[in-house]
Amino acid sequence: MTRTARSEGLEELLEGNRRFREGGALAPRRDPERRRAVATKQAPWAAVLTCSDSRVSPELLFDQGLGDLFVVRTAGHVLDRSALGSLEYAVEHLGVSLVVVLGHSSCGAVTAAVGGARGPGAVEWVLAAIRPAIRAEATGDADAIDAAAREHARLTAEALEAAVSHAAAAGDVRVVPSFYDLLTGKVELV
Numbered sequence: 001m002t003r004t005a006r007s008e009g010l011e012e013l014l015e016g017n018r019r020f021r022e023g024g025a026l027a028p029r030r031d032p033e034r035r036r037a038v039a040t041k042q043a044p045w046a047a048v049l050t051c052s053d054s055r056v057s058p059e060l061l062f063d064q065g066l067g068d069l070f071v072v073r074t075a076g077h078v079l080d081r082s083a084l085g086s087l088e089y090a091v092e093h094l095g096v097s098l099v100v101v102l103g104h105s106s107c108g109a110v111t112a113a114v115g116g117a118r119g120p121g122a123v124e125w126v127l128a129a130i131r132p133a134i135r136a137e138a139t140g141d142a143d144a145i146d147a148a149a150r151e152h153a154r155l156t157a158e159a160l161e162a163a164v165s166h167a168a169a170a171g172d173v174r175v176v177p178s179f180y181d182l183l184t185g186k187v188e189l190v
């Protein structure tokens with residue numbers, strides 16, 4: 001995908017988000033014909049790393065269809081080795097060159113990390129991955145939590161870009177940090 005095509009891809013995602021939040025979602029490419037068309041081969045044109053939160057479904061909030069987006073979701077959109085391997089696969093083997101890292105408001109994982117929580121078992125791993133995004137002076141109010149979520153999206157995108165650029169044959173992958181507001185439905189770039 002060329003630089004222009006990537007910009008158009010990002011525009012398409014933001015345009016789909018506008019339809020979604022304004023109540024004009026087209027719910028495109030979800031019919032039986034599309035299902036059959038992509039059954040033997042997928043060709044997603046963008047990848048999304050986002051939170052497992054039940055309210056942050058990329059195909060819905062970007063108003064896309066079957067086979068459009070390669071999606072990786074973990075609590076707090078934490079980039080662990082499996083998430084990284086999945087995205088490397090998307091870049092290397094599926095030719096995806098636009099990756100959106102999407103944080104969101106009122107994220108439970110970020111809220112817990114800002115509040116200084118320590119997790120049981122592997123939950124602690126999730127919290128530890130978010131901590132670098134928290135400012136020392138951060139309080140537990142909503143603005144501080146959302147600021148940490150934005151910063152976490154930015155840091156994650158940075159780490160991901162560094163990791164996949166060497167994996168990509170062309171070294172030409174755009175990773176875009178962004179933030180989704182649960183209340184307004186709007187995705188903004190960070």
Ligand SMILES: [Zn+2]
Pocket residue numbers: 051052053075076077104106107108109110
């Ligand atoms: Zn979340």
